[in-house]
Amino acid sequence: MMDTDPERFSTTSRRTFLTAAAGAGTAALAGCTQSSTADQETKSITITGSSTVYPLMSAIAEEYRQNNDNVDPTVNRTGSGGGFSNHFCVGNSDFNNASRPIQPEEEQLCGDNGVEYVELTLATDALTIVVSEDSFVDCLTVEELARIWESDSADTWNEIRDEFPNEEIERYGAADTSGTYDYLIENVQGEERGHTSDYTATEQDNQIAQGVMGSENAIGYFGFAYFFQNPDGLKAVGIDNGNGCVKPSLETARSGEYQPLTRSLYTYPSMEALSEDYIADFARYVVEQTTNQELVAENVGYVPLSESTQQEQMQKLEDAIEQAN
Amino acid sequence: MATESPGNEFGRVSRLRGQLFESVTFAASITGILALAALLIYVTIDAFDLEAASPEWLLVYFVTLVLPYIGFCLYETDRAIQRRTALILAGGLVITAVVFTAVEAFVRPIPGLTWQLVYLFLFVVPVAGYVTVAGSNTPTGAVGFGLLGRIAGGAALGLWLFIIFVVFDLQMYFLVYTVGVFPTALVWYAVRRWNVAARLAGSRVDRDAAELLTTRVLVGAVGVVGTAGAVVLRGSLPVYPTDLIMLAWSLVAPVTAVTTVLTARRYDRRRGVLVGAAVLLVALGGGFGLSVGALSQNGAVLLLLGVSVPTATYLNRVWRADEGRAGLALPLLIVAGALAGAVLVQTFGIQSPDPWLDLSYIRGTPTTQTTQARSAGLFPAIVGSVLLITLTALISFVLGVGTAVFLEEYTRDSGVIGAISRLIQVNIANLAAVPSVVYGLLGLAVFVNFAGFGVGTAISASLTLSLLILPITVISAQEAIRSIPDELRDGSLAMGATRWQTTKNVVLPEAMPGILTGIILALGRAIGETAPLIMIGMATIAFSPPSGLFSQLSAMPMLIYSWANNPSPEFRFGVVAAGVLTLLSVLLAMNATAIIIRNKYERDA
Numbered sequence: 001m002m003d004t005d006p007e008r009f010s011t012t013s014r015r016t017f018l019t020a021a022a023g024a025g026t027a028a029l030a031g032c033t034q035s036s037t038a039d040q041e042t043k044s045i046t047i048t049g050s051s052t053v054y055p056l057m058s059a060i061a062e063e064y065r066q067n068n069d070n071v072d073p074t075v076n077r078t079g080s081g082g083g084f085s086n087h088f089c090v091g092n093s094d095f096n097n098a099s100r101p102i103q104p105e106e107e108q109l110c111g112d113n114g115v116e117y118v119e120l121t122l123a124t125d126a127l128t129i130v131v132s133e134d135s136f137v138d139c140l141t142v143e144e145l146a147r148i149w150e151s152d153s154a155d156t157w158n159e160i161r162d163e164f165p166n167e168e169i170e171r172y173g174a175a176d177t178s179g180t181y182d183y184l185i186e187n188v189q190g191e192e193r194g195h196t197s198d199y200t201a202t203e204q205d206n207q208i209a210q211g212v213m214g215s216e217n218a219i220g221y222f223g224f225a226y227f228f229q230n231p232d233g234l235k236a237v238g239i240d241n242g243n244g245c246v247k248p249s250l251e252t253a254r255s256g257e258y259q260p261l262t263r264s265l266y267t268y269p270s271m272e273a274l275s276e277d278y279i280a281d282f283a284r285y286v287v288e289q290t291t292n293q294e295l296v297a298e299n300v301g302y303v304p305l306s307e308s309t310q311q312e313q314m315q316k317l318e319d320a321i322e323q324a325n
Numbered sequence: 326m327a328t329e330s331p332g333n334e335f336g337r338v339s340r341l342r343g344q345l346f347e348s349v350t351f352a353a354s355i356t357g358i359l360a361l362a363a364l365l366i367y368v369t370i371d372a373f374d375l376e377a378a379s380p381e382w383l384l385v386y387f388v389t390l391v392l393p394y395i396g397f398c399l400y401e402t403d404r405a406i407q408r409r410t411a412l413i414l415a416g417g418l419v420i421t422a423v424v425f426t427a428v429e430a431f432v433r434p435i436p437g438l439t440w441q442l443v444y445l446f447l448f449v450v451p452v453a454g455y456v457t458v459a460g461s462n463t464p465t466g467a468v469g470f471g472l473l474g475r476i477a478g479g480a481a482l483g484l485w486l487f488i489i490f491v492v493f494d495l496q497m498y499f500l501v502y503t504v505g506v507f508p509t510a511l512v513w514y515a516v517r518r519w520n521v522a523a524r525l526a527g528s529r530v531d532r533d534a535a536e537l538l539t540t541r542v543l544v545g546a547v548g549v550v551g552t553a554g555a556v557v558l559r560g561s562l563p564v565y566p567t568d569l570i571m572l573a574w575s576l577v578a579p580v581t582a583v584t585t586v587l588t589a590r591r592y593d594r595r596r597g598v599l600v601g602a603a604v605l606l607v608a609l610g611g612g613f614g615l616s617v618g619a620l621s622q623n624g625a626v627l628l629l630l631g632v633s634v635p636t637a638t639y640l641n642r643v644w645r646a647d648e649g650r651a652g653l654a655l656p657l658l659i660v661a662g663a664l665a666g667a668v669l670v671q672t673f674g675i676q677s678p679d680p681w682l683d684l685s686y687i688r689g690t691p692t693t694q695t696t697q698a699r700s701a702g703l704f705p706a707i708v709g710s711v712l713l714i715t716l717t718a719l720i721s722f723v724l725g726v727g728t729a730v731f732l733e734e735y736t737r738d739s740g741v742i743g744a745i746s747r748l749i750q751v752n753i754a755n756l757a758a759v760p761s762v763v764y765g766l767l768g769l770a771v772f773v774n775f776a777g778f779g780v781g782t783a784i785s786a787s788l789t790l791s792l793l794i795l796p797i798t799v800i801s802a803q804e805a806i807r808s809i810p811d812e813l814r815d816g817s818l819a820m821g822a823t824r825w826q827t828t829k830n831v832v833l834p835e836a837m838p839g840i841l842t843g844i845i846l847a848l849g850r851a852i853g854e855t856a857p858l859i860m861i862g863m864a865t866i867a868f869s870p871p872s873g874l875f876s877q878l879s880a881m882p883m884l885i886y887s888w889a890n891n892p893s894p895e896f897r898f899g900v901v902a903a904g905v906l907t908l909l910s911v912l913l914a915m916n917a918t919a920i921i922i923r924n925k926y927e928r929d930a
Contacts, residue, residue, distance in 0.1 A: 033564050036496065042869060044877055046780055048862055054887070058693045058866045065690070065868045074864030074877045076781065077887060086769060087862050092780045204890050206897065226892045299694035301892060 043278050045073040049083035049097030051203055052180060052223045053265050056123060056300045057097055060289045064282060071278055079178055079203065084109070091115050094273035095283075098266045099125065099223070100182045116271040118320035120287060120313050123296050124303040126224040126253040127183060127261040129237040130209070134216045136164060139238040139245040142188060142260065148219060149173070149184060151194030157217065165217075171199030172211040172220035178203060180223060187260040209234060224248060225301030253303045265302065269317075275324040283321070287314050366446045367437065371902035374678040376437055381675045383441050389669065390662040391449060397469065397658055398460030400651075406459050410452060417448030468643050468652030475635035476656060478921070481914045483631025486576075487624045488711045491870050492783075495572070495623070496565050500558050502575035505551030513544045572626050573609055581605045584634055588641065596645075600637045607633035682903035690868050691884055698895035701888075703907055708870035709783075709878035710908070714852050714915060716787035716874075717794070722844060724791060725798030726833075728753070729840075732799075733806040734828050757796035764793040765860025773861050781863035784874045789857050794847035801843020805836040838927045845919040852912055855882045881908045 047057055054077045061073040078086060080098040088096035089110035101119065102110075110117065129145065131137045136157075140148075144161060147154050148169060157164035174180035176195070185195050200211055205226040212220040213233040227236055227248070238245035241259045252258035267286065273279045287310065289295055296304040305313070370376055395414075399407045425440035460466030490498070516522070516539045525535040565571065581604050589597025611629035643650060670677055689702015728749070736746035768789030772778045778785040809832050817827040864879040865887045871878035885904040888896045 034567050036563050036565060042872060046862075046864075046877065048780070051890075054865065055693045055695075055891070061866075062690070062692055062694070062868060069869070072867065072869045072877070074781070074867040074879065076859075076862055076865040076883075078859065078862060086860075087780055090774060092773065093862070205892070206890055228892070295694075299696050301695065 042070050042072045043276075045071065045095070045273075045279055045282055046087075046093040047073060047075045047095040047097065047267075048078045048087045048093040049095070049267070050080040050099040050265070051077040051178065052080075052099040052125060052225075053097035053122065053267065055225060056265065056296065056302055057095075057267065057286075059295055059300050060286050063289065063295065064285050068278075068282075071282065073282065077203075079175075080182075081106070088117075088268065088270065089113055089115050091270070091272070094270060094279055096268045097122075098268065099178070099180060099263065100186070101266065102268065103182075117268040118271070118274070118316060120267050120269065120283075120317060121305065121309065122265045122267055122286070122290055123305060124253055124262055125265050126248045126258055126303065127180060127187075127221055127263060128224050128227040128248050129219065129221050129239070129261070130212050130227060130234045131219050131237055132213055132216045133233050133235050135218075135235060136216070137219070137237055138235075139240055141240045142242075145239070146189035146193060149196055150189040151196055153196040153198065167217045170211070170215050170218040171196065172208040172218060173199050173201060174208075174222065175201040175203050180221070183263050184221060187263070224253065224303070228301040250297060250303055254306070262303075269320075271320065271324045274321050280321045280324075283317055284314070287317055368902045368905050369446075370437060370442060371898045372682040372906045373680040374899070375442060376439075376678075377676070378442075378678040379676040380439070380441050381673070382670060382677050383445065385669045385675060386662075386666045387449070389666040390659070391453065393658055393662050395453065395456050397655055398456035398466055400460070401463035401465050402456075402459050406456075410456055413448065413452055417452075418444055421447065464649035465652040466649075468649035469655030470652075471643075472636065472639060472653055473655055473659075475639050476632055478917070479632035479635045480628060481631070481918070483628035484624075485711065485715075486631060487627045488708050488870075489715070490623065490627065491708050492712050492872060492876075494559075494873075495568060497555070497559050499565065499571040499575050500555035500562070501552055502579075504554050504558065505548060507575075507579075508551050509544055509548040512547045513540070516540055516543065568623050569626065572623060577605065577608045577626065577630055580630060580634060581608075584638065588638060592641070592645065596641060600641050603637040604630070604633045607637070680903075681899040682906055686903055687907070691866050691879075693866060693887070693891060695891060695893035695896070698893055698900055701896070701900045703881065703884065703904055705867045705870045706879045706881045706884045707907065707911065709867065710852060710881045710911060712783055712871055712878065713787050713790065713880055714848060716783060717790045717851050718844060718848055720787060720791040721794055721798045721847065722840075724795055725802050725844065726840060728795075728799045729802035729806055730828060730833070733803055734824065734832065753796050753799050757800065760856075761793055761854055762856040762860060764789055765857030767792065768857055768861040779875055779877070781858075781861055781877050782875050783871050783878050785861050786858055786863055786878070786880075789861055790851045790854060793854065793857060794851050797847040797850070798840075798844050801846070802836070802840045805839025805843065806832060808839065809835045834926075838923045841919060841923040841926065845916055845923070848919070849912065849916065852915070853882055853908075855880075855886055858883060881911070 045061075047061070054075060058075040061075055064073065065071070080096075080100060081103075083093065083096040084098070084102065084106040087093040089106060091113055096117075102117075129140065140160075147160055148171070153171075154160055154169065156166050156168055158166045160169075173184070173195075181195060185191060185193075189195075200207075202208060205222045208220040208222050209226060212218045219237075227234060228250075236248050238247040239258065239261055240246070246252050246258050248258050248261070253262045256262065269279070269283050274283060290305040290313065291307060291310045293304055296302050395410065399410060421444040422440050425435070425438075425443055429435060457470070461470045522532070522535040522539045525539065566574070581601050584604050585597045585601030587597075588600045608626055608630040611625040640653070643653060669675070685700075686702055687707065688704050689700060690705060691703065692698075692701050732746055732750060735742075737743050768785060772785040772788050773780055778788070813831050813835065814827055817831045818824070822830070858880060863883060864877050865883050867877060867879040881904060885901055885908065888901050888904065891897060891900075
């Protein structure tokens, strides 16, 4: 198009260019300058892992960002196991969150790839067994719970306890990539009794809640946060571990009365990441926040650490940072 | 139920079966649409908190905004349409009020709705759509909607530019433009202006060689050297002009110049200068003072630049055509109506809704803390999604068109190439059915771990999504290329053009509308994907927008998905609904852009 007749409009175009150039030049000379942004690049922190720890970690990251806007933490929910095997133990992520301690296979994988790490406890979560508000279940013993969730599980409620009706048990629970799933197996029925496959598996807590609310023959389990915020329509089942029925609450979880369903939540920073000053600084901030009642309990719904546990964790972190450098 | 009537020897066939079948097909065709419409109505009500809107509030805006709009659309339509509209609006009001009250009283209360809202969504919105279509067929209406469309489209373009400059480095662009693009344009212009090739040709070089040397080699060399120089300079230059000056010089100035030249060429020089001056004034005026409240100065300049170019050229055209000028008042009518409504609501202290989807939501950073729902924002994820889809569109365009051209234009039926292309063809057809999570695994293995592009970076994610939609883009591009008649190719080849020239000048321009349609459909799938993104470790939550190709990012579907699982109902209804509407708006804006490009190609072809 331009080459049809270059003579004709040359004046307009040249005049505009010259005017613009002159204008910009004058303005630049007047001292309207700024410095290069090249060296102020934001530094990223990659956090992967458990969807149970995700709300806590993202709340802490959000708070941290408010005073450190050149650091950009990103948090994602891959599940504890997915995070270890796909990202963390391959050396691609800085922190991996987990709702259970790292497993031997994962330790092996990390070791093979030369990824070293330190285990930090963040908070306590209580695993809640829920039934519908109108359910006939109020309290279960650990053995009864195991009968419901083991791989060769009971089909109807009256197999669990004679007084329960002869109705089929509808089960809703965590997907097998979830730390919550592993936790239930280890602390209730034990590895060898496994986990039933006759249940609706999901990573989404509200799907479990919806399912359980919908039927009085349903039972489900998930982390404490969800139940803490939404008691309507759901009833938490008390657990009898031989010392009478204990309902889950912040107090019973922290005091350890609510057994065996309280669990610790962890994060695993890699040693390589801790050798960076800004990541070490972030890690210190994370441990500082673990006793923050407002953040951990009210905004996220977990049980904060006690002062003494926090100090242990801080000591562990400082040792690791020193070793990393 | 074909029944034979004994009295008639030809027999009679019952129409019942056919009519039943017709109504069944009709029901089937509207089921999905109705379900989606119901969902969208609830999502809209949640996102804008319309449930809390008092009837007075709805009435005020109905009178100041909706009625004038409908009046404008009906201004030049015929009587029948005007009468029908008035009848539906008035009748609908009575019917909704009566039926809704009756249902509430005798059957059961309807959650989250009032009869005013039902009237709004069941009657006012469809009627507004109907009169918009009717009005756009009249000269005044066409001008009004033409202007409105250009303002909206320009704003979308400006916001897209803004997002691109959030991600990419403005200082880098400034250098590339100043020492790369601008000198190249100058040299190219000078070579043409003083006909350097002809002067050179006189002495020892022949004409064609001189032409090649000056217009290709010289210009190309200046461009390459300049761009390389810019990259080197970026690392060492410590001081830059302010953002505003950089934008003015490297974006506003050239856009103004091009607009001026093109307008001058079409009309006359005076008009060219007029339009150019308007663009310059609006864009820079925005930056200097009028910063549009919500945006930074850069945002204001880019937004106004996007709006001013199409608006100024359109105003010029309408003014000249001298038909339907009154339609230019439509944007003013809408702004005035909104202002009048706001003033009335203020003065009478009418209780107004507190929408979740507002500017602070669009500009804010996300949160997951259950007590902080009101401060939740989507900005990093919006930028992430837009960047992701822009990159995916580019990559899948190149890969898709490349594959399709090879398969359609360069294969032979026999020999090794024939075997290879048959193999590719079969595989592509099968790939279209592969579940998206498998592509996620591929992305994790190849882009994240093997190529080392990083967990959840923009480049890993967009490559993964491009592969995901590749089969669809390839197949549709193939269809488009195949539909070009062989006569065109043969004609081009018979004129002595090479196969490459034929493909470039004949086949691709003709096939472009079809190719773009395929890519539009495929991108619609890509923008909503989460499964492959979860596999490659894309961030669920990021607190700042990505800052480059290798930067981590989050995308809207990921964040919405995690909010939907938040224990607090404020998140699950308000924040999620606002996110869904934003995602849909971005998707619609992108599709509209692509459709405009496609229509333009179709008109030109």
